Amino acid sequence: MGLGDRLRNERVGDVNDPGGTGVSLAASSVAVSTYRQHIHRRLIDEVGPALGDPRASEPSLRRLVTATLDRVLADERLPLSETEHKALREAVHNDVFGFGPLDPLLADDTVTEVMCNGPDAVWVERAGRLERTETSFVDDGHLHRVIDKMVGAVGRRIDEMTPVCDARLASGARVHAVLAPVAVGGPFLTIRKFGRYQLTARDLVASASLDERAARFLACVVEGRRNIVVAGGAGSGKTTLLNVLSSFIPAGERIITVEDAKELQLRQEHVLSLESRPANVEGRGAVTIRDLVRNSLRMRPDRIVVGEVRSGEALDMLQAMNTGHSGSLTTVHANSPRDTLARIETLVLMSGYDLPLRAIRQQVASSLDLVVYLARQPDGSRRVTHITEVQGMEGDVVVTADLFAAGMGGGPIAPTGIRPRFEGDLAAIGVDLPADLFVDSAGR
Numbered sequence: 001m002g003l004g005d006r007l008r009n010e011r012v013g014d015v016n017d018p019g020g021t022g023v024s025l026a027a028s029s030v031a032v033s034t035y036r037q038h039i040h041r042r043l044i045d046e047v048g049p050a051l052g053d054p055r056a057s058e059p060s061l062r063r064l065v066t067a068t069l070d071r072v073l074a075d076e077r078l079p080l081s082e083t084e085h086k087a088l089r090e091a092v093h094n095d096v097f098g099f100g101p102l103d104p105l106l107a108d109d110t111v112t113e114v115m116c117n118g119p120d121a122v123w124v125e126r127a128g129r130l131e132r133t134e135t136s137f138v139d140d141g142h143l144h145r146v147i148d149k150m151v152g153a154v155g156r157r158i159d160e161m162t163p164v165c166d167a168r169l170a171s172g173a174r175v176h177a178v179l180a181p182v183a184v185g186g187p188f189l190t191i192r193k194f195g196r197y198q199l200t201a202r203d204l205v206a207s208a209s210l211d212e213r214a215a216r217f218l219a220c221v222v223e224g225r226r227n228i229v230v231a232g233g234a235g236s237g238k239t240t241l242l243n244v245l246s247s248f249i250p251a252g253e254r255i256i257t258v259e260d261a262k263e264l265q266l267r268q269e270h271v272l273s274l275e276s277r278p279a280n281v282e283g284r285g286a287v288t289i290r291d292l293v294r295n296s297l298r299m300r301p302d303r304i305v306v307g308e309v310r311s312g313e314a315l316d317m318l319q320a321m322n323t324g325h326s327g328s329l330t331t332v333h334a335n336s337p338r339d340t341l342a343r344i345e346t347l348v349l350m351s352g353y354d355l356p357l358r359a360i361r362q363q364v365a366s367s368l369d370l371v372v373y374l375a376r377q378p379d380g381s382r383r384v385t386h387i388t389e390v391q392g393m394e395g396d397v398v399v400t401a402d403l404f405a406a407g408m409g410g411g412p413i414a415p416t417g418i419r420p421r422f423e424g425d426l427a428a429i430g431v432d433l434p435a436d437l438f439v440d441s442a443g444r
Helices: 003-011 023-027 029-051 058-076 082-097 100-107 140-152 201-206 212-223 238-246 289-296 313-321 337-349 357-367 423-428
Strands: 111-117 122-126 129-132 164-168 174-178 188-192 228-232 255-259 271-275 303-306 329-333 370-376 382-394 397-406 413-415
Touching (some): 029 082, 082 100, 140 164, 201 238, 212 382, 212 397, 212 413, 238 370, 289 313, 303 313, 313 357, 337 357, 337 370, 337 382
Parallel strands (some): 255 271
Antiparallel strands (some): 111 188, 164 174, 370 382
């Protein structure tokens, strides 16, 4: 007896379905979900080994799955309409060949982040706000298979021995997954999406994320090969802004990008992208961000762009900036422009070298030119709130000055009236800063 027959028998005598036809049950989303779970399990039981065979081609797998699915549906005799049969068939195909119930969310341009807090709790972020969806997985194993498919596509692995993994999708979306025993109640999956349309400085100005004069200033300083750190909290838009700043790099320069999982989308022709690699099953073969930063120095770069410094690679990045690779860019997590410098000091100490604090600060002061700080606003929007110049050392203190800053209460960013000390250096290489960029609200 198929599932459809069993459900019909269970429904006999129901006040909503006195004939026991199962029609009212089939019409409910709960019933369709039950069918999907049952069919999905049967399909995996019958064709699961073939899906994991690396020698099988996708066309042959699709033919096998289609034939098996037709047979299973006929055997189960489900009381579904033609439309419901089509929806069920599509859902099962997504489970097998796509990312299952996540496919509609990944295709939705209004969704910026997808968060799976286990198989039955899928949340999304829209317009900076979190909302729970009705999307669910069949069980933990179903979510685990989706995670395996995501990380396996870029040569990564995740299992009980390596329960945490970073990866990326073909669309450029960033993937972070955590399995048991680390994830209590998991598996957990977080996907940070990036828009299909790459944002430009004009887009940031139009959305009030950046002031027009600040955007012109940043274009000048990138062209003028100033070293810039983009800082902010998690989800503040650091990678998006780094992409925008990278677009200002002249087309003729050789650019090396270094990332944990490739996210940057540089449009220049001469770009080489490096991506870190975790250790293998034996604990060998890891290639860290620090290894890649060091290696990039041997690749004749004009610019080095590091997606994020979060450990000892901060020292190598500072040395690169200070030894002929000016115009480099990176990001760091921090709570303010001043905190950015303290954060970099801490990361340098993680390099393993016993360096005096004053020596580290001198390295920071001589290497960095600007800190561009972003903050996430209460309404969910992201905004550049400070563009701060690193001016040098006075005693044991790194001196900074805000060139642009947001007004009190989170107002729009505007010039402070202070002109950068490196203005003469830019003029010497033919990059002039228009005087109107720095006129403050008082007209000074």
